[in-house]
Amino acid sequence: MGFDAICPKPVIIFSHRFKNILQVITVTTYGFICSVPCLLCVAASYGLTDEQKEFQKVAFDFAANEMAPHMAEWDQKEIFPVETMRKAAELGFGGIYVQPDVGGSGLSRLDTSIIFEALSTGCVSTTAYISIHNMCAWMIDTFGNTEQREKFCPDLCTMEKFASYCLTEPGSGSDAASLLTTAQRKGDHYILNGSKAFISGGGDTDVYVVMCRTGGKGAKGISCLVVEKGTPGLSFGKKEKKVGWNSQPTRAVIFEDCAVPVTNRLGEEGQGFNIAMKGLNGGRINIASCSLGAAHASVELARDHLLVRKQFGETLSNNQFLQFKLAEMATRLVASRLMVREAATALQEGRRDAVSLCSMAKLFATDECFNICNQALQMHGGYGYLKDYAVQQFVRDIRVHQILEGTNEVMRMIISRNLLTES
Numbered sequence: 001m002g003f004d005a006i007c008p009k010p011v012i013i014f015s016h017r018f019k020n021i022l023q024v025i026t027v028t029t030y031g032f033i034c035s036v037p038c039l040l041c042v043a044a045s046y047g048l049t050d051e052q053k054e055f056q057k058v059a060f061d062f063a064a065n066e067m068a069p070h071m072a073e074w075d076q077k078e079i080f081p082v083e084t085m086r087k088a089a090e091l092g093f094g095g096i097y098v099q100p101d102v103g104g105s106g107l108s109r110l111d112t113s114i115i116f117e118a119l120s121t122g123c124v125s126t127t128a129y130i131s132i133h134n135m136c137a138w139m140i141d142t143f144g145n146t147e148q149r150e151k152f153c154p155d156l157c158t159m160e161k162f163a164s165y166c167l168t169e170p171g172s173g174s175d176a177a178s179l180l181t182t183a184q185r186k187g188d189h190y191i192l193n194g195s196k197a198f199i200s201g202g203g204d205t206d207v208y209v210v211m212c213r214t215g216g217k218g219a220k221g222i223s224c225l226v227v228e229k230g231t232p233g234l235s236f237g238k239k240e241k242k243v244g245w246n247s248q249p250t251r252a253v254i255f256e257d258c259a260v261p262v263t264n265r266l267g268e269e270g271q272g273f274n275i276a277m278k279g280l281n282g283g284r285i286n287i288a289s290c291s292l293g294a295a296h297a298s299v300e301l302a303r304d305h306l307l308v309r310k311q312f313g314e315t316l317s318n319n320q321f322l323q324f325k326l327a328e329m330a331t332r333l334v335a336s337r338l339m340v341r342e343a344a345t346a347l348q349e350g351r352r353d354a355v356s357l358c359s360m361a362k363l364f365a366t367d368e369c370f371n372i373c374n375q376a377l378q379m380h381g382g383y384g385y386l387k388d389y390a391v392q393q394f395v396r397d398i399r400v401h402q403i404l405e406g407t408n409e410v411m412r413m414i415i416s417r418n419l420l421t422e423s
Contacts, residue, residue, distance in 0.1 A: 042299060042330045044117060044292075044337070052114055055107075058091055059115045063122025063293075068390075071123040074247035075393055078239075080204050081126055081247060086159045088130060093119070095157030096134050097282070098141045102149045103157035109282060109344040113289040117337070120293025124397035127293065129248040131286035132200050136163035136209045139279045140226065143266040152207060152226065161206035165283075166196040166227075166253055167276050173197075174410050176211075177219040177273060181255060183212040188262050190214070190225060192233070192255035198404075202251035203236035205229065210253075211276050214269045224272035226264040233258030244396035281347055281355055283405045284362035288340045291369035291401050294394040295333050298376035301391050302326060305380055322379060329372045336365040356418040363411035366401040373398060 045053050066084055074081055088094065096112045098104025107115075112134070119127040137156040141149055155161040172178045181194025192212055199208075208227040215221030227234060237252030267275055303326060306317040316322050343361035346354040373394045377384035384391050402408045 042296065042333050044114070044296060047341075048114065052111060055092075055111065056114050056118050059093070059118035060121065062088060062091060062093075063119050063127075067119065067122030067126060071126075071247075071390065071393065072387065074123065074126065075244075075397075076246075076387070078246045078249070080201075080249055082159075082162075085126065085130060085133075085162075088119070089157065089159035093130060094133070094159040095137045095141070095153065098134075098137050098153055098157055102141060102153035104137070104141065104153065105157075109285060109348040110341055112282075113285055113292075113340055113344045116286055116289040117292040117296070120290040121297040123247060124290050124294045124394060125245045125247040128245060128287060128290045128397075128401075129200055131283070131290060132165055133159070133163050133205075135279050135283045135286065136165050136207065138282065139209055139224075139275060140266065142278075143224070143271075143275050144226075147263070148226070148266065156207065162201055162204070163207040163209060164199050164201040164205045164253070165279065166199055166208050166210040168197050168199075169195060170197045170252075174407055176276070177222070178217075179211060179213060179222065181210070181212045183214045183223060183225060183260070185214065185262065186259075189259040190262060190265070192225070192227070192258040192260055194255050195237075196253040198240070198250055199253045200245070200248050200250055202249060202253050203239070204249050208234075208253060209266075209279075210255075211272045214272075219273035220270050222272040222276070223269045224266040224275045225260050226266065227255075227258065227260050228264075231258055231260060243399065244393070245400055280405055281358045284358045284411075285340060285344045285347060287401050287405045288336070288343075288362045288365035288369075291366045291398050292333070292337050292340060294398045295329075295336070295369035295372040298373040298391055298394050299326070299329050299333055301389075302329065302376035302379045305383075309381075316379070325375060325379070329375055332368040332372055336361075336368045340365050356415055359406070359411040359414040362405065363408045363415070366398070367408060370395070370398050370402060 045056060048056065066087060070081065073079065092105035093115060095104035096107050096115060097109060100106040116127055116131050119130065137153060140152045156163055167176055169179050169181060171180060181192065181196065183190040183192050206229045210225050210227050211222055212225055213221050214223040233256045235254045237254060240250040242250060306322055306326065307315060309316045340361045343357035346357045373391065377391045377395050380389060380391055383389050
């Protein structure tokens with residue numbers, strides 16, 4: 001049985017703690033929750049509390065019913081599924097780890113990882129954008145003052161408005177602290193000049209969290225401004241043609257004498273790089289979680305294919321080489337999940353090892369999950385290369401996870417630096 005398992009009558013469970021998330025859980029006699037991937041040895045619900053299983057079930061159901069049926073169309077037609085994402089926001093997924101007083105769900109980093117893993121089984125590209133949107137909302141919630149939080153967060157949490165994270169530039173990718181976009185203060189405004197590259201949602205979103213240079217060279221000269229769509233001097237480049245992530249637009253964001261109120265600055269001048277990096281620590285967990293969902297779905301797809309595809313007079317499931325490959329895929333999936341969830345817990349608790357663990361989790365999970373999806377495609381043979389089969393889209397969509405939110409080479413730099421500087 002797989003994603004399409006027939007479900008018995010659902011049992012409705014209400015929880016007062018998560019007021020924004022509809023709590024529905026379906027109990028079966030088979031040891032799994034319907035619409036949740038049900039191969040027991042890789043079950044995503046092991047070790048979770050009852051409340052976590054509840055909102056995980058909601059996320060899996062949403063992925064199966066609202067996302068998976070449209071995943072291929074969104075990819076092929078490059079549709080940004082605004083209304084679907086707003087439906088997700090109705091369940092509390094627009095501001096998962098934003099505080100409740102401004103409309104967020106107030107959940108933990110581990111809870112967030114669980115939700116993004118589940119949603120990604122329905123569409124990695126859309127879930128990845130939702131994760132970036134959540135990161136931006138959290139940055140405003142965490143580093144903004146009362147007026148900024150009340151102005152921006154409620155509409156972001158309902159996804160009435162969408163957000164984009166603007167750090168990367170044409171000349172500064174991994175070397176983010178060398179960014180050149182300037183913000184010169186004139187009276188009660190900053191005048192922005194420069195451009196940002198590879199911005200998810202660029203041109204279609206409403207709020208841009210922008211890292212810009214207000215001071216001298218290096219990280220300490222960077223500040224963080226919130227730029228609203230429609231601001232004079234803000235424009236966008238052409239929509240990029242990408243290998244994957246096609247359900248979210250990607251464009252350059254361009255500033256030409258763009259006047260932004262000083263009141264839109266998050267934190268103090270010079271704090272922008274620190275704000276950006278704190279956002280990315282969570283972003284790395286989020287994107288690793290999206291990889292987990294793709295890998296889990298791909299293991300299910302590969303297993304189902306092996307059970308029905310016949311060659312040399314028997315199903316592929318009888319081939320010991322493929323059995324061993326499937327076992328390795330499952331093992332790497334579970335190991336990746338455990339690492340991601342440990343890093344999420346460390347980040348939530350503010351532990352000293354959190355930054356390194358987030359980097360390890362992002363490095364390990366995105367590498368391993370891509371390999372899992374790629375192996376699943378290989379198991380499908382020629383069918384896996386057809387766009388009629390979902391496995392190829394999982395491969396295309398998660399390939400970029402090894403590049404963004406800090407390349408996996410940068411993750412190795414962070415980890416090794418920590419190892420070599422510890423006293």
